[in-house]
Amino acid sequence: MGQMILFFVVFVVIGCILIYSFWPRRREKMHSSRNYAHALDGRSGVGHCTFELPHTIDDTMNCILCFSKYSYWNDQIKQATIYETKSFQGICQYKVRFEFTLGPFLTTTLHMVHKRYNNRLVWYMDPNYSSWLFESNRGSWSLEKIDETCTLCTYDCTIVSKFTVPTAMQNWILKNAVFCATEWLKNALNTEIPPKKTRILSKLMCCLPDANRKHYLIF
Secondary structure, three states: OOHHHHHHHHHHHHHHHHHHHHHHOOHHHHHHOOOOOEOOOOOEEEEHHHHHHHOHHHHHHHHHHHHHHOOOOOOOEEEEEEEEEEEEEEEEEEEEEEEEEOOOOEEEEEEEEEEEEEOEEEEEEOOOOOOOOEEEEEEEEEEEEOOOOEEEEEEEEEEOOOOOOOOOHHHHHHHHHHHHHHHHHHHHHHHHHOOOOOOOOOEEEOOOOOOOOOOOOOO
């Protein structure tokens, strides 16, 4: 009985921390675009976000690669430090150590490997380091030219956590995680480089990887 009570308390605490961590700081923006999310089960989920930005591909990619400013643009990132870089066969690799805040008292550290292929940046967890929160965390940014001043951005992610939570909570966490992971780029670009014209189209979606069955959960 004591073990069951302890497990329940730990489960509630972790759930509260995750909810606080992914709660958007600007609630009014949650309804400014369509949001979709889907959890594969209580531990894993996938995300996909596509939106237009009134900035060039070079400006957008340079902003994404400016890891040292992540803590300034994203409230959840306490610090981002590059600990290794190298280039090979036209691929630029950056290994970055991220310190995330999880509520007012906890932080977690992730060591991520980023590889840039032209206008695409993929990332995954550094296998030399472990995380108490994630078993796997990988994804990508893909940039496509619309015209001389606009870029189509595509964000994809797949996460597997070490803790099982109810599917409804997992969906809620995914929705807000995708929102937080993409909204900072819009704000950062508009802060550093004022847009030449206003042209924003946002669409966030998460779906099952099965090409024959696409399930969407609309928020």
